[in-house]
Amino acid sequence: xxxxxxxxxxxxxxxxxxxxxxxxxxxxxxxxxxxxxxxxxxxxxxxxxxxxxxxxxxxxxxxxxxxxxxxxxxxxxxxxxxxxxxxxxxxxxxxxxxxxxxxxxxxx
Amino acid sequence: xxxxxxxxxxxxxxxxxxxxxxxxxxxxxxxxxxxxxxxxxxxxxxxxxxxxxxxxxxxxxxxxxxxxxxxxxxxxxxxxxxxxxxxxxxxxxxxxxxxxxxxxxxxxxxxxxxxxxxx
Numbered sequence: 001x002x003x004x005x006x007x008x009x010x011x012x013x014x015x016x017x018x019x020x021x022x023x024x025x026x027x028x029x030x031x032x033x034x035x036x037x038x039x040x041x042x043x044x045x046x047x048x049x050x051x052x053x054x055x056x057x058x059x060x061x062x063x064x065x066x067x068x069x070x071x072x073x074x075x076x077x078x079x080x081x082x083x084x085x086x087x088x089x090x091x092x093x094x095x096x097x098x099x100x101x102x103x104x105x106x107x108x
Numbered sequence: 109x110x111x112x113x114x115x116x117x118x119x120x121x122x123x124x125x126x127x128x129x130x131x132x133x134x135x136x137x138x139x140x141x142x143x144x145x146x147x148x149x150x151x152x153x154x155x156x157x158x159x160x161x162x163x164x165x166x167x168x169x170x171x172x173x174x175x176x177x178x179x180x181x182x183x184x185x186x187x188x189x190x191x192x193x194x195x196x197x198x199x200x201x202x203x204x205x206x207x208x209x210x211x212x213x214x215x216x217x218x219x220x221x222x223x224x225x226x227x
Contacts, residue, residue, distance in 0.1 A: 001169075032211075032212075034211070034213035034214075036153075036214075042219070043202055043204075043217035043218065043219055043220055044153065044202075044214070044217060045217075046207070046213055046214060046215045049207065049211045049213040050211055055207075055215060056215075087152065087153055089153075089213060091211065091212035091213060094166075094212065095155075095157075095166050095167065095168055095169060096155050096168040096169060096170070097155045097212055098155070099152055099153040099154070099155070100152070101152045102152050
């Protein structure tokens with residue numbers, strides 16, 4: 001099973017600032033990675049797949065990069081609605097598809 | 109637009125079977141993979157398994173011995189059965205659609221249903 005490790009666990013950012021979230025895979029997953037945003041009481045929302053392709057309707061301030069074992073989600077200028085928990089998910093080697101433990105982006 | 113809605117009991121006794129159904133509305137269940145994913149309170153996401161509309165399945169090895177996912181295309185529904193539940197199975201259970209066969213990520217999710225395992 002591929003283990004996904006996200007860092008940091010919590011990221012404190014001021015509105016308008018840039019946020020950078022990291023996800024590391026325990027072995028190479030090529031570009032088979034997705035990112036999700038989850039707000040309290042809601043289902044996760046797909047942001048990125050293929051490591052860098054934005055899902056339908058996702059604003060351009062969200063961008064993903066990386067391949068192999070190291071990946072990054074960048075939010076270029078944080079809006080109030082972006083404060084949430086973010087998860088990465090690999091789909092390279094399965095079963096099972098596995099998620100990271102999440103990074104909480106909170107208001108500084 | 110496609111929407112998913114989970115339904116089923118919110119309370120299940122230990123050792124019994126958890127049964128949930130996901131109803132797909134606004135589109136056809138055909139030509140897609142459909143998954144169940146759970147999230148224990150305050151914790152992260154765990155993929156349970158998927159079913160293709162044809163009925164082929166794949167499960168998380170950690171749950172495989174206790175899980176069955178089935179599909180009813182006539183009702184545009186798919187279902188989850190998890191046997192011999194314990195308190196560790198207490199979670200919000202989501203159904204979700206896999207975006208494509210080439211990218212196994214989940215683009216549409218149900219709101220989730222909380223299932224508590226307790227006597």
